[in-house]
Amino acid sequence: MSDGKPGLRPRFWERFPLTRLRDAEWEALCDGCGKCCLLKLEDAETAEVAFTCVGCRLLDGETCRCGQYDIRKQIVPDCVVLTPQNIAEIAYWMPATCAYRRLYEGKPLAAWHPLVSGDPESVHEAGISMRGRVVPEFEVDEDDLEDYVIEEDL
Secondary structure, three states: OOOOOOOOOOOHHHHOOHHHOOHHHHHHOOOOOOHHHEEEEEOOOOOOEEEEEEEOOOEEOOOOEEOOHHHHHHHOOOOOOOOOOOHHHHHHHOOOOOHHHHHHOOOOOOOOOHHHHOOOOHHHHOOOOOOOOOEEHHHOOHHHHHHHEOOOOO
16 A cells, blocks of 8 residues: 555565665554553563553654654663664564564564555554553653553563
């Protein structure tokens, strides 16, 4: 469904490796689920990652998008900017539904992905996104993060 959108080649995600995507194509891979902006806990011994329902202070819990995307690193210095160059190191803590992770692992985009469905709401309608399920970071004491771990498979 990328036809007609400026900067996007038809079905680019099937035709080109991540390292050969244009900037607009890379950005278009984001399905808008908001999961990558959830605070995570990583076990130092096992490297197992647990997602919480606590969103970064910049995450809008309704749109599931960063409220300050272009300047996020200035506001949240620890924000990790995903790139084709660092996906190999970061993929393990991205949600299993993430388009970047799926493509990196050689899997296709899911049917609900907006690039496939043609509808930016499909990720929310499929129940994949965190819409309406995010607790803002400023409402949670860092010592209590374990109490907000999400048990569902992300």
